[in-house]
Amino acid sequence: MTKQTSPRSRNVRGSRSGRPIMALLDILGRRWSLRILWELRDAPLTSRALRTACDEASPTVLQARLDDLREAGFVELGEASGYGLTALGRELCETFMPLHRFAERWRSKSGA
Amino acid sequence: MTKQTSPRSRNVRGSRSGRPIMALLDILGRRWSLRILWELRDAPLTSRALRTACDEASPTVLQARLDDLREAGFVELGEASGYGLTALGRELCETFMPLHRFAERWRSKSGA
DNA sequence: GCGTGTTGCTACAATAAATGTAGCAAAGGA
DNA sequence: TCCTTTGCTACATTTATTGTAGCAACACGC
Numbered sequence: 001m002t003k004q005t006s007p008r009s010r011n012v013r014g015s016r017s018g019r020p021i022m023a024l025l026d027i028l029g030r031r032w033s034l035r036i037l038w039e040l041r042d043a044p045l046t047s048r049a050l051r052t053a054c055d056e057a058s059p060t061v062l063q064a065r066l067d068d069l070r071e072a073g074f075v076e077l078g079e080a081s082g083y084g085l086t087a088l089g090r091e092l093c094e095t096f097m098p099l100h101r102f103a104e105r106w107r108s109k110s111g112a
Numbered sequence: 113m114t115k116q117t118s119p120r121s122r123n124v125r126g127s128r129s130g131r132p133i134m135a136l137l138d139i140l141g142r143r144w145s146l147r148i149l150w151e152l153r154d155a156p157l158t159s160r161a162l163r164t165a166c167d168e169a170s171p172t173v174l175q176a177r178l179d180d181l182r183e184a185g186f187v188e189l190g191e192a193s194g195y196g197l198t199a200l201g202r203e204l205c206e207t208f209m210p211l212h213r214f215a216e217r218w219r220s221k222s223g224a
Numbered sequence: 225g226c227g228t229g230t231t232g233c234t235a236c237a238a239t240a241a242a243t244g245t246a247g248c249a250a251a252g253g254a
Numbered sequence: 255t256c257c258t259t260t261g262c263t264a265c266a267t268t269t270a271t272t273g274t275a276g277c278a279a280c281a282c283g284c
Contacts, residue, residue, distance in 0.1 A: 020215035025146045031242070031270095034137045047261055058243045063262060073221065077261080088221060095210045102207055103132035109185065109200060143241095143271070159232055170272045175233060189232080 027072055032057055032065045034096070037074065037085070041093045044084030139184055144169055144177045146208070149186065149197070153205045156196030 028034055032054060039045065039053040051062055066083060069075040074089035085093060140146055144166060151157065151165040163174055178195060181187040186201035197205060 020219040021150070021212050022147075024211060024215040024218060025150060029141065029143055029146045031141050034141045035134075038133070038137060046259085048259075056244095058245090059262075060244090060264090061242055064242090066261095073218070082260085088218065092214060092218075095214055098207045099136060100133050102204060103136040106136065106185070106200065106204075107132040158230085160230080168273095170274090171233075172235090172273085173271055176271090178232095194231085 027068055030065060030068065032061055033069065036062070036065055036069060037089065037093055037096065040075065040083060040085050040089070041097075044078055044081040046082035050083060139180055142177060142180065144173055145181065148174070148177055148181060149201065149205055149208065152187065152195060152197050152201070153209075156190055156193040158194035162195060 035054055035057075036050065039050060045053060047059070047062070047066070050066075051057060051059060054062060066075060069089070070077065073086055074092055075083055076086050076089075078084050147166055147169075148162065151162060157165060159171070159174070159178070162178075163169060163171060166174060178187060181201070182189065185198055186204055187195055188198050188201075190196050
């Protein structure tokens with residue numbers, strides 16, 4: 001036990017301003033948050049599989065983010081399939097899908 | 113001069129995997145990135161005004177993120193109006209707008 | 225020219241967060 | 255029982271962020 005992370009108590013400034021968008025931007029702005037949601041977009045993953053998908057990110061952060069995301073209601077730990085998106089989390093992920101196409105266009109415009 | 117940050121050299125793992133979405137998720141996942149884009153969504157802001165808008169975040173990070181976002185091509189420093197979104201940045205911001213409505217729904221479902 | 229105020233931006237010490245490596249207990253299969 | 259995988263944690267090292275202060279450059283009124 002002894003959860004060392006609690007997204008409601010340890011907030012980046014501005015996330016408790018009453019504007020839910022700020023709280024959302026706060027959670028999403030933490031490292032690996034976006035990535036985790038992205039990796040979970042298709043199917044649930046076990047914690048180990050997620051770690052692999054996230055390029056061997058340290059289990060410490062992954063676990064912390066997973067806790068954040070679970071408390072936010074975007075992710076849940078299933079019985080057998082590991083971590084997966086909730087209905088809400090799937091909705092959020094849908095919101096991010098256009099980002100994929102944007103990223104492609106972005107590369108073609110900036111890098112090469 | 114003497115930029116102390118270079119988003120291409122100091123990357124979170126996985127951002128150079130050839131998948132532009134990863135690079136994008138990386139930049140966006142740094143603290144204050146999303147917030148800055150959000151605050152700039154309507155009109156350009158001077159660095160000081162942006163600092164105020166971002167709840168007095170430290171100028172060090174703000175400057176670092178501004179450099180990142182500028183190098184990514186999302187933000188530019190205008191002649192008189194301060195920092196503003198580029199066309200690309202505006203596009204990216206459009207992508208995020210649905211997040212606003214989602215955040216509202218999210219609050220009503222989770223918190224209160 | 226001289227103050228006054230703004231701009232973008234930086235230094236730097238203190239604090240918080242992330243990384244990397246190791247390992248735990250519990251559950252399942254053979 | 256032994257072996258493997260699960261979710262999850264410890265902890266020391268490294269990196270990022272914070273907070274406070276301040277710089278040079280430019281514009282304003284005078």
